[in-house]
Amino acid sequence: MRELLRAAFVVARRDFTAIIFSKAFILFLIGPLLPLGIGVVAGGLGQRMATESLRPVVGITLSAKEAQALEDGQARLKSLFYRRPAIQLRRYAAGEQPDALLARKGERINVVLSGTLDRPVLTGRQGDIDRMRGDIALIASIARAGSALPETAVTTRIVADSSGAQQQARLLTGRLAQILLFLLTMLLAGMVLSNMVEEKTNKIIEILAAAIPVDAIFLGKLMAMLAMSFVGIAVWSSATVAVYTVFVGISFPLPPPAMGWPLFLMLAAVYFATAYTLLGSLFIGIGAQAATVRDVQTISMPITMTQVMFFFLASFNVDRMGQPMELLAVAFPFSSPFAMIARAAQSDALLPHLAALAWQWLWVALIIRIGVRLFRRNVLKSGGGGRGFFSRLRVSISRSGT
Incomplete structure (x- = not known):
């Protein structure tokens, strides 16, 4: 066993020295920078997907008062859940045709909310409506309740850690x-x-x-x-x-x-x-x-x-x-x-x-x-x-x- 280990160390020293002092080893050390760069780019793309520009857009053709109430409801929902809203609200002139808005180039609107807060109407593709109906219904409910919606005060106690x-x-x-x-x-x-x-x-x-x-x-x-x-x-x-x-x-x-x-x-x-x-x-x-x-x-x-x-x-x-x-x-x-x-x-x-x-x-x-x-x-x-x-x-x- 001693002779085996001695011979193994001789081979190891020969290979290690030949590799470490070669020019290829420098390229080997630089090589992982490529996947690291790809990871940084992928992380940047993922962060961009979470920004305002890539969230679905809901065009609002309600009256100015109801549109403001809807935006206030979304802001209140954000303050309650401490997270970015899943949808963007964008105002348009009251009474504008939803089909025309959806077909307009450069607007990038997914669905259009028309009608009133009591009787809202969503216009868009079936998949987009199914994906955003719940968020819009929740925001509309908060907008309709306004200040009448009670908010329970929660008392907090902070601990250092938990299992x-x-x-x-x-x-x-x-x-x-x-x-x-x-x-x-x-x-x-x-x-x-x-x-x-x-x-x-x-x-x-x-x-x-x-x-x-x-x-x-x-x-x-x-x-x-x-x-x-x-x-x-x-x-x-x-x-x-x-x-x-x-x-x-x-x-x-x-x-x-x-x-x-x-x-x-x-x-x-x-x-x-x-x-x-x-x-x-x-x-x-x-x-x-x-x-x-x-x-x-x-x-x-x-x-x-x-x-x-x-x-x-x-x-x-x-x-x-x-x-x-x-x-x-x-x-x-x-x-x-x-x-x-x-x-x-x-x-x-x-x-x-x-x-x-x-x-x-x-x-x-x-x-x-x-x-x-x-x-x-x-x-x-x-x-x-x-x-x-x-x-x-x-x-x-x-x-x-x-």
Whole structure:
């Protein structure tokens, strides 16, 4: 075991140094800025959808007195519910034809309210009317009641916290941690596959296999790529904290997890390492059988889609801790890191995490061992001039067809 770890560290140091001091690594660090920019644009679009310009517009052709009462009713409703009204009210001349208003270009009116407050008439498409009828009826009722509508005075007592608020906050922390863990894993683990195929194509892997055990090669490459991933995460985290501090301040709005931030962040780093090595060991084992980039593309897509399904399994059961489906997500190795990081946000029990980590690392060792055996059987002992398993499979299929 000592010789195996020593050889693995040699491979890891070689790969890590080659990656860190390459120009491609700088581009790798800049790469996540693209999805970050997309997220900022998407957030801006979502905020724009909540502004006045994109809410449905109701044209009002009531008398001036009734139109003012309707606007006052909407303002009162807003003060009661402390939220932006779902519709916009826009006045027009009393008695104007609703059909003409709806057909007028540039007005962007969804429905027209005509008649009187006692007998209102809505004109528009069926879907728009069904969507806005309730809001308009409520506002019209408040406008008709006017000052006669009683408003009960509510006495308030402020407490520092509540169990319901804590539970909801911890659920939010758990979901955000799951998403971040999944995105980082999927972003970084695929590099193991391409690195393995590149060295296999250049015959470097055969030279290494002749000098040290294949187990050490696989383990060393996983260690190097994991260390490179932590360097990237450290750079991205530092940049994010710096930008957040400059534009927002030192306040941190994310609710604290059940076991506190120091232990939670430590577990998050460990669960990222396990999630990365689980997926990376699978990639490196299958990538050792591939001979071309086309094989890599064929392999990576089904694995990626399957991993997305495992993430959805864990994400769907965040608020079902202890139930059968959540226990299934905890027990299945590829969804276990995501399920357990959500548990860390909701419960301060440490023993389940130790058991889960031991279970996950056992699967890492098993997958690496299976990958090594397949590599020895299908690549090192093949007589096809170094061709991979998938290439030889295509050749045998073509020969059987002829």
